[in-house]
Amino acid sequence: MATKIHAAPAASTGDLALPRSWRWRDPLLQYGIALACLLLVAAPILPIVYQSFIDRPIYEDGQALTLVNYANLVGAPEFREVLGNTLLFAFLSTVISQVVGLVTAILVGRTDVPWRRFFGDALLWTLFVSHLVLALGWVIMYGPSGYITGYVMQLTGGQPWNLYTIPGLSIAAGLSLAPLTYLYCIASATQQDPALEEAARVAGAGPFRILFSVTIPLLRPALVYSTILNFVIALEMLAMPLFLGGPVGLRFFTTFLYEQGFEAPVKDYGLVGAAAVVLLIVITLLVLLQNRLLRNAQRFVTVGGKASRPRLLRLGRLRWAAFAFLLLYFVFGTGAVILGLVLRAFTSFLSPLVPLVDTLTWDNWTFIFSYPVYVRSIVNTLEIALVGGALGTVFIALVALLVHRSRWRWRRQLEFVALYPRAIPGILVGLGAFYAVTLMPFLGGLRNTIWILVLIYIMRYLPTGFGAVAPTLMQIGQDLDRAARTAGADWWTTCRRILAGLIRPALLSCFAILFIHFIKEYSAAVFLYAPGSEVMGTVMLSFWAQGEAGPVAALAVLQILVVAVFVVVTRKLFKVKIYG
């Protein structure tokens, strides 16, 4: 064979030696990435915590440490009311979302209900719409002077319901959160090893017995996870409590922060800081609890080796009842809310008393495309979503590579930091960033620009993007990078030349998810936008209050359209996976 080739192999090693490379590059990059992540996450939190312990606004001189803010908070007459309202609202909406989410997931995932494929997709649609937009839709349709409310009133002659109560608000929020529960449960329900159910069947259990003794118990991790997730989202939700509770003076933690920190003419900074810290601690504890509860989730791992399809439960005569339930839920929970927005966007006035044709108009649309604030908000939002989504994807990829693909010393701690924003409500991210910019003069250049929004959006959705990249990264065999390392590539070269190519689909998904969230986001921006850096969410928030319902509805419809087009295009063209 080829003896001639390697006549003097030992001697020839010389000209194939590794180039003298800069051995500090890897550690430098690794510490740099980690430091950037730490700063990004800590920057909004520390000022809030600090503010809660000082006796005057954070930007004033002569600060003294004090606990008086906490005493004031506890002593404040509204504190009890705020606390009670928040907990009741979060509890009710979580219960509603869990029940509806679980029932729909089982119907779609495990039974022979008609149209299950359609519902399988359609029930997720609300996930792509911001709570702010949904809140507007609810008000337009089901509010005291809502379209559907008006209809029913004509029929019955009395006020049929009051959306502006804690139960009313909880129903609106609960139905908006149910798709998340549905998403977690359906993923877990369709992955269940059918052998587990068949074993129960062989043991003599009937279909409903199986459902309650095997299927639902196995969904426990999904339920636990989504229960805490939804509870946290309800706690930190701003738009629905603001729009549905605000008009009748119902106050919640987030709306309290919004009023005291944003709208009040004389702001009590210390009180806001203390309330923010309390909220932060509560949510942090919940997230830690979530992690702890799922630590032993291994015993619920049900994915078997075989890829056979689970047998569907036959509902018999109940089939059409189940269908009716799903249809009603979809039509009144999602369809009507979106339809309301669309109708309002194309009318000058929306009331069941006036025929629709008489009020149809393009005015709202010409208005939003001619009025500078609206146009700016659209351009800014798109710019933030595109540029921020791209930057965010790169940054998240770097952090994920460092956490899952290196032997860097502090990688576990870094993962904790990167996932921590899960526990920070959007409104607090905005408030904290506002303080941070005020405090640190060198950040002054960012003030009043969309770049501060890009930064805090990335920070807020760090865990979400991380969740899109990390699983793929963990599935890639370690040997692939070990092979590159022994061949002479340092960590950074391995990431760039080997791993980046392998995780491209995950990066596209990450970008898509960030894009959608950035379009929808509003709560983190309320404290930070300024003339020139408005986004769609903040414009809707402030102009709705000023009574510009038509243009705001048009803007909301536009937001839905942007996301819908984006989702369809990325799914078709790039086969990007967004939610399952």
Add this chain to the structure above:
Amino acid sequence: MAEVVLRDLVRRYGEVVAVDRVSLTVADREFVTLLGPSGCGKSTTLAAIAGLERPTSGFLAVGGETFFDSRKQVFVEAEHRNLGLVFQSYALWPHKTVQENVAFPLQLRRIARNKQKELIHEALALVEMESFADRYPSQLSGGQQQRVALARTLVYKPKVLLLDEPLSNLDAKLRDRARTWLRHLQREVGITTIYVTHDQTEALSLSDRIAVMSKGRIAQLGTPHEIYERPADPFVADFIGTSNFFTGEVMEQASGRLVLRLADEQTITVEGGDGMARGSRATLAVRPERIHVGGGTAGSLLKGRITERAYMGARWLYTVEVGGQAVRVETEADLASGEVALGLPERDVAVFPAPAAG
């Protein structure tokens, strides 16, 4: 040129000691195999040499260059060691073609493009994979992938070739061929090679020397012949080939001979056993194919009874009961069940002190 020196290498994972004070010197161009059952520390040792695992303590040098020294706080990262490692999984990058896979190490070394081409061609020719240069790894069979992995490693002429069970994913026939081919290749390239496997056939047929590992330590280091013929302890005797063990009391030990009395009063005389005191307990190991059925040899005779017989094609495998103990015997003779005499040649029996709890 590229001598590999390990001194007192230790790798701990918390309480678990995966590699326990391993010392080994592999000479230039030598082929040494780390052989042992899974969990014996052989792969961790290899990963430590490659630089993928940082040892807890000890010393490691290749070709005179210190790669790890716990006392001087020296640790050279894998990418600066210029060693070659072939993985059990082959670890071909799925998004690169064969040619791009092989080119990657050269690109890292900033080799000029036409020189790269030449080297890639050489390397692929060496493993007879030239015609597959434009394929993706997923379009290759296991054996082909394994060759490409080897080409990717040899292309940059590493100082040492490290092989981590490279044949274990191939089917039996292919494995035999690949083994012969690999041995030829290593001789031809003349590269220092450290090979990790749990397969004794591979170890015996490929290696210049074998280090048998158990529980993180090297149980025995020697040529294949030494390892097979003179196992250092019962573990090696049993792991390399199979052995029958007899444990009993030492009757006498004199002039290089030892007489052992079994529980049923039968005695065995063997060579060796120096320094074992009369009255102490000892274990003997003898391989199934070294036992002479029907006696007829210079050595001890044991009485037994054939209880099971299995036809293996070329030979028979018998289970013979001796003093309540089952003994495996392999022979070409076709025997009927019943009483039989077993001859144990003195020099084919290894003797060890019996473990404390015998």
